[in-house]
Amino acid sequence: MLKNNKQIKLNNIYNMDCIDGMKRLPENSIDIAIADPPYNLSKGGNWKWDNSVDLPGMGGNWNKVMQSWDNMDLVDYFKFTLLWLKELKRVVKPTGSIWIHGTYHNIGIMNFAMQILDIEIINEVIWYKRNSFPNLSGRRLTASHETILWGHTGGSKKREYYFNYDNSKELIFPEDNLKQPGKQMRTVWDIPNNKKKEELKYGKHPTQKPIRLIERMLKISAKKGDVLLSPFCGAGTDCVAAKTLGLNYIAFELEQEYIDISKKRLEAVKLDKILNDSMYSTLNSKKKDRSIDNIEQITLSSLIIGNDKSNKEDVLTVDSKVNSISNDDCNNRIKEETIPSILKWTGSKRKQANKIAAYFPKYDRYFEPFLGGGAMLYLVGTPGSYANDIYLPLIEFWKLVQNDKDIIIQYYNDEWNKLQRNFPDYYYNVRDRFNKQPNGLDLSFLTRTCVNGIVRFNKDGKFNNSFHLSRKGMKPSTFANIVNKWNKRIQGVNFTNLDYREMLEMTKTGDVVYLDPPYAGSNNRYIENLDVDLFMNELEKLNKKDVKWLLSFDGQRGEDNLEYPVPENLYKRKIFLPNGNSTLNQVLNGEVKKVEESLYMNF
Known part of the structure; x- marks a missing residue:
């Protein structure tokens, strides 16, 4: 040797x-x-x-x-x-x-x-x-x-x-x-x-x-x-x-x-003994336990959130009217569930996920090229699904939850306790460390402790949100409970760090794709601005392959029309889903405006 x-x-x-x-x-x-x-x-x-x-x-x-x-x-x-x-x-x-x-x-x-x-x-x-x-x-x-x-x-x-x-x-x-x-x-x-x-x-x-x-x-x-x-x-x-x-x-x-x-x-290689693709253990396709218990502690994380004072911040309330939606091609009515908040992410679909899922057709494989916080994956992902994001630390995080849950649970426990002893300076130590070497572990800690869970980056791509002084982060026991639930739910899912076009190339007839890209004019600086023309071309390619897709892309805020002119020949249905009131607009302008988001479907 x-x-x-x-x-x-x-x-x-x-x-x-x-x-x-x-x-x-x-x-x-x-x-x-x-x-x-x-x-x-x-x-x-x-x-x-x-x-x-x-x-x-x-x-x-x-x-x-x-x-x-x-x-x-x-x-x-x-x-x-x-x-x-x-x-x-x-x-x-x-x-x-x-x-x-x-x-x-x-x-x-x-x-x-x-x-x-x-x-x-x-x-x-x-x-x-x-x-x-x-x-x-x-x-x-x-x-x-x-x-x-x-x-x-x-x-x-x-x-x-x-x-x-x-x-x-x-x-x-x-x-x-x-x-x-x-x-x-x-x-x-x-x-x-x-x-x-x-x-x-x-x-x-x-x-x-x-x-x-x-x-x-x-x-x-x-x-x-x-x-x-x-x-x-x-x-x-x-x-x-x-x-x-x-x-x-x-x-x-x-x-x-x-x-x-x-x-x-x-x-630049970090966590090399942790963040591998389960190299030495085979990925089997046996059916996993798909049962799920409700998670009570949920934290909403979006610039646009509901303004209902009766809802506790850590509990996600789903509109029961979703059950009245008619969809002849529904996938045997996906069960309505509360979605655990494992990772705060701007633009999260946790409030709308059950409503969107009600429109899902029958499918063989599920693809999600813009994963983010994973709300839709939780409801409709099955073994063999593909979940992708261009932001590598995010995919590292999801792979840890899937393959090394004990590591991420212990990490969060250790970092949370350090924060309590050095409050709030330790948060900024972790933020500096993350900006030098972005990774999935530190990302999970930062999104649980920053102001309103807003994932915000400056023009140089550095995470720059501040510490939420009125809270000291989710308790480790609660975080461990949520990680364990997610770990069961995402077994058999393939997490990838590809350009979204590479993932869409993998689809075929019988698959379904849910797309939640950065909206037109989005300012998420951890990714490059979406080339909308190229994106529309990709939708057309899916249509030619007879791949069914659902797209969240634009919407309305009060009387402001924020819709983008999606070519009508690309989709067959378009609906608006309510998404509460714009708290951000209320804080900045003193106005309460209802928010609706568009859902496009090609079936």
Whole structure:
């Protein structure tokens, strides 16, 4: 087992040639290696960007990335491949795995070299990139895949490599239109090549892979605590995935620029032993206990809230008239329930959720691309549902509630007690900490203790709401009770941090989507303003796929018409749902105005 070698230490990236670096490693010291070697494709002259050349749909001429490390004589490239693969074979355990990226430029050489060195190929995986870059020359087919070779060092007569077969069957990959939960994983992986903002925040590498691709390799062929080797580190994606999923790592990289990027990415990884996607436990689709008890302590959290003095702040009152709504296509009348307030969120639909749910059609799978506080998910989500939000700390929070409820309960208890001892300064300590490293745990604490639960960010994306001096936060026992109820309710739900368009691509006939995007003119600064035209195009795409959807989008306040001109050809029904009085308007202007919100449906 590799511990801290005198020369090479765990969880470090070294600025050295990988062959020299691997020679310093003990034999059989690595559990898994992921190699993304130079593809040797930077040949054929330098392309330049010229935006004066008008290519249809492109807006200019594109360049070819030329890197010296990616341009070798064929014989030299083959020798180089044999050298680093020989060292890789020596250091990887017979129980371990080797994953090698490539394209048609080099994958044949990799295959041949592995056979020469007696590294048995377990599988050849095709990474299908459905959003691949278009072919500009018009002289060949559009390249839409890369090849990944999965091998082991034990040889064909002694196959000891680790393979988590159960994970390969049961894990759910929302972006993959080919992988079916509960079915064997095939050798074609449908994974878009786009990266999330945090993957490119500190810079990028010309051949950088999306982290979800690397995480899939780790989830099926590695265990928590294993040691990953990344001989061609690049921007550090292998190491970031390893740290996030509880592995150790060692990496080598020649370019200091990319080492600096990698280190910044690794420093930003937080809660790496907590916020993993239940990596080592399979996601089963067995039916969970769907019973629910009423939660008495509810806190409303919206800029527009009811003004009925008879309602206690911590109890959600639902209009009983919802039961009189006629809907012939109703999903067997979804039970009217009180929704626990686990997370305060501006624009929450807790007051309207039961009324909206009464209109739901029968459906196979439920999709919610703008999750927020999750009120609708609580009522209509079932195992196999998909819940998404672009704000990563929010999704981290929901995954904790789903997979690590004891951790978040203990965290809140500890932070609440610290607040009582250092009131109210400790709140601002947590707020500063969150703004330096946003995360789901601190978000839960802040939204339970800030003024009116308003999730507010400044122009720089920093959480800036103040402490609610008249209250000291929800008691830990109450918070624990609510977390336990939510934990039961959201088992089997797939939480994703994608652009909403990526989630909508996953839908098919028989699914239902509830959309509650930032309203026109919304000022939520943790997201970019919604491109309404693009959004309407997405609704049209859903219509063409015969996917049913419900949309909360605009409304009325008193005599003020706040409606947005949604194209009438997109929807079949539009209703207004009462949402109490505008308390904010009353405070600012002394006027009481009734608020109604629109609900659009395409069925």
